[in-house]
Amino acid sequence: MTKLTDTQTIVLSRAATRPGNLAMPLPDGLHGAAAKKSVAAMIAHGWLQEVEADLRRKDPLWRETGDGHGTTLVATEAGLEAIGIEPVVASTVPNPRKTKPDPAPTPQSTDAPKPVAVRAGTKQAQIIALLQRPEGASIGEIVEVTGWAPHSARGMISGGLKKKLGLAITSAKEQGRGTVHRIA
Template sequence: MTQIQLTDTQAVVLSAACARDGGAVFPVTAKLKGGAVGNVCKSLLKLGLIEEVPATDINTVWRHDEARGPITLRATPLAQSMLGITEHDATTTPAENVTTSSPRRKGTKQEALIEMLRAPDGATIEEIMAATDWQSHTVRGAMAGALKKKLGLEVTSEKVEGRGRVYRLPGA
């Protein structure tokens, strides 16, 4: 099996699509310039992570096909499986084993941060610093940049008596 790694941009576009009802790729919320949206979508199509389907909304048209009419894009079951959203039957997928290079690599400090924030008790800045060997500004930057902006995760916080400010991800 060939292992394929996604860029941060591909992962952001795919994550946003998988979060929508029906897996719609459009509108793309990532800030991309020029033909970057087309290039990202073409690469995800080639990997089998998104597919072309008839468009029902004129604002989501990817391209026009003479035979099929307006076409849009949606995430495939393989994409949802790859992002850990659903289980997917390997017999119906391409032979590639697809992983993301940035948001979801295993054994990273970012993964440790996400696990700590998903724990029922959440985590304080000090606890995260001890687990990751990061400084406090790096922890705050990772939560604001990587988790909130890039991955679209909602980090919440509250003051807990005896612990201080505790940060959590929804579903924790």
């Protein structure tokens, strides 16, 4: 099994949370030659696929084809498997590019939580599991489980989970526990 880079993991994790497994837009800071190299490697591994962009739905473009059309990127089942999403789950995710797209856009519910694809057994997965509990987790509890310094735990919450994975994390002060963080 090929080991994913951090960038590849982020691209595929974000794609797993989007309708149709859309990999675009790419993460902030990934552009130019670095984006081309990363995407080319992911296409070569079979984790991403270039498909025709639906300009009526304003799909973000990966590249223009020159004839007034363009392509976008979607994560394949192999790409979702690479980040730990089971093939059964991947096949139940609707992919509008496999069928004729509906010309009428449908409003999407923003109330439903987005699934997050994280490799099992990692410290990031442990932190997400702690934050998903009804009682949430304090920085002290995260430090106890991971063995990290408190500033590293806070950095993972703000940078790794909120910014990179796009998780909605709430924080509230509780008597006797301090600030408790939860995935909303």
